Amino acid sequence: METASVFDIYRGTTHDGPGLRSTVFFQSCPLSCRWCHNPEGITAAPGVWWEARSCIGCMLCQDACPVSANPAGETGIHIDRERCIRCGSCVDACPTGAMSFIAREWSLPALLDEVLRDQAFYQKTGGGVTASGGECMVQHAFVARFFQELKAQGVNTALDTSGFAAFSAFEEVLPYVDYVLYDLKLLDASAHRQFTGQDNSFILENARKIASAVKEERFRAELWIRTPLIPGATATAENLAAIGDFIAGQMEGQVRRWELCAFNNSCITKYQRLGLPWACQDVPLLRKEETEALRKAAVSGGVDNELVFVTGLLRE
Ligand code: SF4
Ligand code: SF4
Structure with missing residues (x-):
């Protein structure tokens, strides 16, 4: 049976497309x-992680580990x-759920059942289901089937993507997509490599191709662009x-919305749970005047002012 590795599902979110949505986070991403x-x-091999606030310090997880891979530190x-070795013995042994698998495998029918629980809300609000990640296009064959079934049930679909996938994979998925939420993070090639670990030529080429395909009505998706505003990286005029x-000159007039998504540090606990340092740990929220200046720079190249929105938390 076809399955997908999914690390989270948000219900009732308003961030990833129109209306009230369920966002499914597919595991694995080629960018970092x-x-x-x-x-x-x-990572494509996520394994387990630990949550401090649920842990009672019983150390049953350590007793259960066959390879002593979960030592306690300060x-x-x-x-x-x-x-x-991702055996899960510590997860089974943990009495509180503090130790858990990061991702789990979902069959197509099970994932459909899960997201269709909120079908009434989607209908009432013009919402639907968004595939995100990670990079959901890593699991494009499953996403195509998932969206095909959702469309058959009258649920609108959104594809949240970094654009880093073969165009042939997009061609498989796009017939079942209502909204493409396409990330354009950095236009400068070397800055893109520096901050994401990957080249952006492939991403820009796919953006052009998707815009052309939408213009030619080969797909009926509405195209949105999203740019994270990260101080010290992407958030420059x-x-x-x-x-x-790029949007005004090379995307065939097909972009219907451009979201500038202000940085927040709400994910810090995830880095703590993974035991990883985070380069953005001390980066502050942006101020309204900073985002206004960035928005002004964004529309300076000819993108319609009405299409550009700043989203996310701002500093008082
Ligand atoms: S998943 Fe298995 S190998 Fe990994 S820490 Fe838990 S018990 Fe040890
Ligand atoms: S078994 Fe669970 S609660 Fe006990 S120490 Fe390990 S993670 Fe904490």
């Missing part, structure tokens, strides 16, 4: 953005990911102006 808000979703239980130029 320095500001990543879902670090647990990057900051709590540390999973040695080189040593861990030069970068926003360059992305604006």
